[in-house]
Amino acid sequence: MTRWNEDILLSVERMSMRFGGLLAVDDLSFNVGKGDITALIGPNGAGKTTVFNCITGFYKPTAGRITAHTLEGEKFLLERMDDFRIPKQAKVARTFQNIRLFGGMTVLENLMVGQHNPLMKASKFTFGGILGLSSYKEAEKQAIELAKYWMEKTGLTYRADDAAADLPYGEQRKLEIARAMCTRPKLLCLDEPAAGLNPRESEELNALLLHIRAEEDTGILLIEHDMNVVMEISDHIVVLDYGEKIADGTPEEVRNDPKVIAAYLGVSDEDVENVEQQIEQDVTGSGETEAPK
Amino acid sequence: MEYFVQQLINGVTLGSIYGLIAIGYTMVYGIIGMINFAHGDIFMVGAFISLIVITALGLTVSTGLGLTFVALILVLVCAMIIASAYGWTLERLAYRPLRGSFRLAPLITAIGVSIVLQNYIQIAQGARVKPLQPIITDGYTLMTKTTEAGEFVVQISNIQILIISVTVILMAVFSLIIAKTSLGRSQRACEQDQKMASLLGINVDKTISTTFVMGAALAAVAGLMFLLYYGVIDFFIGFVAGVKAFTAAVLGGIGSLPGAMLGGLVIGLIETFWSAYFSVEYKDVAAFAMLAIVLIFLPQGLLGKPEVEKV
Amino acid sequence: MSSGGPAPGTDLAQIFKDLVVTFLLAAAIFGTTIAFKTETAIGGLTLETHYGLAAAVVGVVVVGRFILWMTVWRKRTVAVSVVPGGLKQAIVGKLGFLGKYFGPTMLLFALVFPFLPFTDRYLLDLGILILTYIMLGWGLNIVVGLAGLLDLGYVAFYAIGAYSYALLAQYFGLSFWICLPLAGILAAFWGIILGFPVLRLRGDYLAIVTLAFGEIIRVVLLNWYQFTGGPDGISGIPRPTFFGLPFKRGEGNFADFFGLDYSSMHRIIFLYFLILLLALVTNFVTNRLRRLPLGRAWEALREDEIACRSIGLNTTLVKLSAFATGAMFAGFAGSFFATRQGFISPESFTFIESALILAIVVLGGMGSQVGVVIASIAMIGGFEIFREAEQFRMLIFGLAMVVIMVWRPRGLISTREPSIFLVRKKSVSADMVAQGEGH
Incomplete structure (x- = not known):
């Protein structure tokens, strides 16, 4: 069954991305279903991260269309939006392959920055905040609650006041996910979240992703090399090779696809x-x- | 038309000087990604050293042609060597310890170095403008036009010929060095990836030092040319000339040697025509505005490669 | 040279070789420019020789380096291993403890300073000058220290503030208290106008463009004779009043109103408290902003711009707001400068001034409010010490800038205080804090 073609969260249609003479992504189409964990896999250099960068607005695709659907039935054409509007309005958040945290800021601060847009509004674009309006204080309290919630879910509560750069690698990965979740996304894009994690951390990551799928009403799109992770948690797998889609289906289907092998x-x-x-x-x-x- | 041709000649001359300075900016930026803010002041030091040597040799307009030629080569060599000593020392003392520090640290240090050099020369050589009696005079008349106001003569002076030809020769020599010698190869390798270059046995420190030395030597040549062309220098000439040359380097595409020369020519022409047709007072505003415009709209320059943002 | 730490057990031959190189370089550098001084004379230039001086300078350099070899560099390798990490930590802890009380103590001192028995006119003027630079430093700290944008043309906004007040007072007869906010708004406005096109540039390009803008504004002020008075500047700028009471002799003035004997010190003391108040407002607002989403966004921008965009921050707006806020405080300081001096000209707004303010921020430790205070006192106070040697002042300033960067690139106070905490506030050590690399 192709559930992801009926209840669509994100659809990529005939997208191509060219860098000079290199065609990194060639006429790619796939859908991400609501409430699914979708994995984008493929050998090194297959163009996975490029796809991510196009979806999250860091690159503008050479051709094609990327549509994000919200629960309210609104549609956003991501390829036409500024990168910062994509998390803000279309509610698509991401993490990076080589972790990008605010290293000199504490874990809690990182999560507060993740809630910048609602907090900015609550502070009446700073003017109310300077005067110390109580409405802002209330909003800040709520923001801290949300940050606490995600620290608890990622097991980072005990490090709340430590600098992000001070955390070990595995915890940095989790913090990046927590920060993305603080933007209250509808789609969370994770670029190799399990890379460099030890088996126990990998296990914890799976649990976290399953929790997000079950409780948060957030779809997940992830790039992953670790086949254990992919096969264990994904509902839907898209396989890329040399910028082209070579398979698209459930883990079962993809596992047995000769082209993929x-x-x-x-x-x-x-x-x-x-x-x-x-x-x-x-x-x-x-x-x-x-x-x- | 005649006026235009004259300005064209003047612009190319000025542009050659800017181009020579710009090479120093472009090479250093290419290799360590740093704006060597003090480079303009090395140019100024070069001009002062040239002035000292010329005065010491007692070179005047009445010196015979052959002797003048030999003397000028001596002046050039002295200025290049001593300016190189400045460049090398600055790199060792002020910039090398900061390699690997945050990116803006060397820029701030370079500003400090620039202040030091300006004030050092001001103390050592005095704050007043130094005039030099012309050494090379005469030239060739290319066109004449008689109007009611009198005769307008388009001239290319010997000194302009000298400046342009020295620039062309040096450009050729340095391009050859970069393209053909092992030094040039090391430089290009360091530009690409310093860590990898050092793993492959390239002495990165030495290569960077050499780059500074080459840049300083060329700036000294520009200093001598500036001195001969304008006949006046002071301790402050490096600042504005440096900004213009940096603009030239960016305009040409930072990291590119021919780009620096091309950029220098464009900036020289713009400045000359601006002064000739608009206003002399605002010529520096034009240069600074040009810098802003180039950085904003053409940050990769005319001959540079566009940068792809890495995510 | 100073960078290349010699390995332990360096032999004399190596030291000798190094000293020969040092001698040759010093001879090339000082032997030319000091030994021969060009002097304008009738019929051309002549050379004045100062062989003795040049030889002395070269000698000092070589001997100094030899002494370094024998002392500091010899012990360095040993010294590092002797200091245990724990001790270092303890020292840092002590400093943090000091830092807690430093601020209030300084504030108390600043408040009573004009009334201390030894405070005379000269010291009070120096105090005003230092406070002006503290305020400028705090303003620039927003741009450089928090948002990580290197601004080399900050003095332009100082100039805009000063000229705004001077021109508004001259053409419209507006009073200082009306002009003060206007000057800030105008400077912020110009900050936005200039900032908008350039803020997407990389760090070092941004720095150079801001320098260019600073120079453009200065040259325009210099050449727009009809409007700004060109190099002659603007004189007769009205002095501030105490809520309408001028500091003059006679009836209806400040001294008369409060039943005091007239003293020219009243105005100076008033100016002192005015700039103290302005500086404290700057500090208060900055500290408040750091705890608001905008301030956190500035710091996040300094840490990682791409990550900012990935979580929905409009980085252009974030940068512009930092630029404009910094400019606004410079505008306030500028109009204070104009009213204090009574006379302004483009001379006061050169690139060196920008460099000085930047040096204060960098020396203090980017982002540190207390650091700016210490650095301002050290720099401006240091300048006063070299007042006699006017010529050498800038030379020493430049040297100090280089030495500071090489010795402590992150400034005196480099730890960062978190803006919010859950359980316990822990300072973030310097090597984790990014300094804004453009990307």
Whole structure:
């Protein structure tokens, strides 16, 4: 069943991204379903991070359309929006492959900055805040509550007053997710959240992501290399290779897709034709052929 | 038309001087990503050293042509060597300890160095403007036009020929050095990736030092040319000339040697035409405005590569 | 040279080689420019020789370096291992403890300073000058220290503030108290106008563009003779009044109204408290802003601009607000400067002035309010010490700037105080705080 094609949170349609002579993403289309954990996987250099950067507005795609749907039925064309408006209005938040925290600021401060836009409004764009209006104090209290909630969920409460740069790697990853969640996103994009984590931390991350899916009404799109994580928690997997989509389906479907296996394991030059034939057969009919080992 | 041609010649001459200074900015920026704010003051020091050597040699307009030529080469060599000593020492003392510090630290230090150099020369050589009697005179008349007001003569002076040809020769030599020698290869490697370069056995410190020395030497040449062309210098000439040359470097595309020269020419022409057709008082405003406009609208420059923001 | 720490057990041959190089460089640098001084004479230039002086300078450099080899550099490797990390921590802790009481103590001192027995006119004037720079330092600290944007043209806004008051008073006869807020608003307005096109530039390019803008404004003030008086400046700027009571001799004036004997010190004391008040307002507002979302956004911008955008911060607005707020305080300080001097000209607003304010912020430790106070006292006080050696003042200033950057690139007080805490406030150590790299 293709649940993600019916209850759509984000749809990427025929998107291409070109850097000079390099076509990093080629005519890519896929959907992210509401309440799903969607994984974007593929070998190194497949264009995954580029897709992310296009969705979150850091790059403008050369062609194609990216639409975010809100619960209220509103639509946002992300490729036309300024990068900072995407988290603000379309409610799409992200993390980075090489963690980007406000290192000199404490964990709590990081989470407060994550709530900048509502707090800014509450402080009457600073003018009320300077005068010390009580409405701002109330809003700040609520913001601290939200920050506390996410610190608790990520197990960072005991480090609330430590500088973000002081945290070990695994906790930095969690803090980045917590900060993104503080923007109250509808779609959370995670760029290799499990990279560099030890098995226990990886386990905790899974639990956190499952919690977000279950409780927060937030869809998750993630890039991941760790197949254990991907297979364990994803509902929907999109596979990229050389900028093109080669598979799209449930973990079961993708796991058995010969094209995916070929892309991941690599095929020697002599075998290319064989594999192509097999794939051809696969697509046209039986689908019983085993992938080359 | 004749007026225009004359301004064109003047502009190219001025642009050559700016181009020579701009090379120092562009090479240093290319290799360590730092705006060497004190580079304009090295140019000023170069001009002063040239002045001292010229005075010491007793060079005047009555010196014979052959002798003048030999003497000027001597002056040039002295100025280049001594300015290089300045450049090398500054890099070692003021900039190297800050390598790897936050990015704006060396810029702030360079401002300090600039203040030091200006005030040092002011103390050592006096605050007053130093005039130099012209050494090279005459020139060639290219066009004449008779009007009611009298004759308008388009001239290219010997000194302009000298400046332009020295610039062209030096440009060729330095381009060859960058393109063909192992030093140039090291420089380009350090530009790409210092850590990798050092892993491959390139002496990064030495390469950077050499870059500063080369920049300083060229600035000294520009200093001598400026001195011969205008005949007056003071301790403050480095500031404005430095800003203009930096503009030239950015305009040409920072990191690019031909870019620096091209940028220098464009800035020289703009300044000359601005002064000729609009107003002399605001010529520095024009230069500063040009800098702002270039940085805002053309930060990658004419011959530079556009930067892709890395996320 | 000073950077290359010698390995332990350096042999004499190496030291000798180094000293020879030092000698050659010193000879090239000082041997030329000091030994031969060009002097204008009839019929051309002549050279005045100062061989003795040049030799002395070269000698001092070489001997000084030799002494360094024998003392500091020899012990360095040992010294580092001797100081245990715990002790260092304890010292830092002590400093933090001091810092807690430093502010209130300074404030108390500043309040009673005009009435202390030893305070004379000269000291009071110096106090006013230092407070002006403290205020400017605090203003620039918003831009450089908090938002991480290097502004080399800050003095332009100081100039705009000063000229705003002078011109408004001259053409419209407005009083100081009306002009003060107007000057701040105008400076902030210009901050936005100038800031808008340039704020997307990288850190160092931004610095150079702000420098260019600073110079443009100065040159325009210098050349727009009809409006600004050009190099002659504007004189006869009205002095401030005490809520309408002028500081003059005679009836209906300040001294008369309060039944005091007239003294020229009244006006100075009043000016002192005026700038103290302005500076304290700057400090209060800055501290307040740091705890508001806007101030946190400034610091977040300094830490990582891309991360800011990824969580929905409009970085252009954040930058502009920092730029405009900093400019506004410079505008206030400028109009104070104009009313205090009674005369302004473009001379007072050169690039050096920007460099001085920046040096105060950097020396103090970017982002640190207390640091700015210490640095202002050290810098302006230091300037006074070298008052006699007018010529050498700027030279020493430049040298100090270089030495400070090399010795302590992060300034005297480099730890950062968090703006909010859950359980316990812990200072953030300097090496974690970013300083704004443009990206």
